[in-house]
Amino acid sequence: MGILRAAWVPDDDPERDWEVAAELAVDWAEREAAEQSATAVLVLNAFGAEQTVPALRRFAQRHLVATPRSGRQRAGSGAGPVLAYVPDAKTLNFATGLARNSSLAAVEGANLFPLRGWAAQVNAVDLTRPEDAVDVLDARLTSALDRLKFYGNNGYGPPFDRQQATRILGDLRAADLLDRDVVLGAMAAQGVSPNGLKRLGQLIDAAGDR
Incomplete structure (x- = not known):
């Protein structure tokens, strides 16, 4: 099986603070972790990024943190929901593997890797507009x-x-x-x-x- 549920925070509003974007994804991932009785994993391009965003720092204290360089060993065996923060293509690929049979939330960093096509392909809920229908491809x-x-x-x-x-x-x-x-x-x-x-x-x- 692939990813069971997906959500994202698009990088489409220059006025939206990164802390706000992170909080939306954190809240969703926390709900998924509680529902699945599982430990979540915060996936970053590099360690340390979570220290600059309070919501991510708190999330990292409660869950696991991994990067493509650290590999799956860092995530341990408690596979559960994954939160990918502004992933590039390599990090998104890594996060997707960890989220298999679970859930994945991604905060887009459009300059690193645009996620519009990804979101439409996996039917990801837009957390800035959760009541809207998900985008679909032609x-x-x-x-x-x-x-x-x-x-x-x-x-x-x-x-x-x-x-x-x-x-x-x-x-x-x-x-x-x-x-x-x-x-x-x-x-x-x-x-x-x-x-x-x-x-x-x-x-x-x-x-x-x-």
Whole structure:
């Protein structure tokens, strides 16, 4: 099984303080941990980031903290809800693995890795607008993403896979459905590796993103 439930805090309001964004994610993750009677994990790009945000510092005192560098050992065996704070692609991939069969909340740092496509792919609740319906992807885009995933199993390394991905991206561009951030985020949700996402981003740039 994959992630059971997901939520996110979009980085879409320059007036929103990072403490507010963190509190929204912390509250959601705490509820998930209580419901699952499990210890949560705070996932960061690097240790120390939690010390600058009071809500995260308190969360870290009650739960576990891990980074991609520390690996799964740091998270221990009490796998439960995961809170990923402004993850880049590598950190999001790590957090997704830890959250398997549980829940994942992510606070977006758009300059590091935009999460719009990820959120739509995993039906994540927008914690700034929890009563709103979750975003959904265009059916044509969803079909194309499934095909992109098929050719991304080897990280878009083999020439044939890159050729097929380029063809699919060209079709998306012609249909005015090629949004770099959405495609990369959705592919991250589908398990494409960080290196694969990097190569796919290069292919999107070559295809001419909008």
